[in-house]
Amino acid sequence: MTRTARRNRRTLQWAGAGAAALLALSACSSSDDSSSTGSGSSASASASSSSSEQVSGTVTVFAAASLKESFEKLGEQFEQQHPGTKVTFSFGGSDSLAASITGGAPADVFASASPKTMKIVTDAGDAAGTPATFVRNQLEIATLPGNPDKVGSLKDLTNPDLKVVLCDEAVPCGAAAQKALDASKLKLTPVSYEEDVKSALNKVVLKEADAAVVYKTDVKAAGDKVEGVEFPESADAVNDYPIALLKDAPNAAAAKAFIALVQSPEGRQVLTEAGFLEP
Incomplete structure (x- = not known):
């Protein structure tokens, strides 16, 4: 076989090998694309799921008068973190707020200045779960x-x-x-x-x-x-301040998110800067 013939044969072999490699790469690419599409669907589903869990609407908070400045600041932060939400507050004496709640006033969260006034609400069966102490005051x-x-x-x-x-x-x-x-x-x-x-x-x-x-x-x-x-x-005479989700909360999802903010390091910082004591 002449040198030219051998060169032509080798060229054909390389071309064949290249074509095989391209086919393999194409198959891998197709497989990756398929996998990527599956992953994208999962991400979309996850994002959709996450979106469905996002809070919205109005959350109504009944809180002790001494919490006014701190909670208003946290309310602004909450609205910034959760676009589409609004926090409305009713501040006053914890005893009168508790009486309003047990009397049927619509509210999502109750933050009291003492366990005794919170007990009015829990004894009436109007709290969902066990109240948690989030700060103290002197x-x-x-x-x-x-x-x-x-x-x-x-x-x-x-x-x-x-x-x-x-x-x-x-x-x-x-x-x-x-x-x-x-x-x-x-x-x-x-x-x-x-x-x-x-x-x-x-x-x-x-x-x-x-x-x-x-x-x-x-x-x-x-x-x-x-x-x-x-x-x-x-x-x-240091007072513990408990907070609770209310049983018939009109917006329980937003209420839980607001309570989470109050109890978070970010919320704790706002409260301690205002002079409240760690629980």
Whole structure:
């Protein structure tokens, strides 16, 4: 066989091998495409499933008045994280909020300033599951800016010349204040008992009272409108704050997502920055 013939034969062999390789590659490519298509379908199904689990609509939160600033901030974050949602709040004394819930008021979440007021809701069978403590709060004396009356202790509030305001004992901040007074064996006659902690603080802000026993978080939220005075007896009256999904929540999915945000590291940061204590 001539050199030219051998070269032509070798060329044909290479061409045949190349064609076989191309066929193999084509088969692999086809197989990969098929696999890729299957994967894409799964991803689409997963995305669709995820989309169907996304929350939307309005979530209604009943929360203790002392949570106002923190929860409003968390509400804004929640709406940003979940486009299409809206968080509406009803703030007030935990006892009155609990009464509203047991009376049939439509709500998704209840965040109380004490286990005692949360128990009103759980005993009525209106909570879904067991409430969880998410923060704690401690009392502080709020005085006029600059503390002109030189209030330095809980005992100073017994001065009959001072106009002092307390929360009603049915409200967690009032119950805690009374507990601190009892532990100190002090008797205090306030000029008024207020329905929630914000109302008590506002009496000082408006200069209608010289001092009020409120939460540290409320003093901090008021900024330079009041001055805070710590007292050691407050350590004996620290309040746990429980939160719960409500049994007949109109928007349970969004409610669960909001509670998750409150309990998350991000939510915890907002609350601790406001002065709340770790649970």
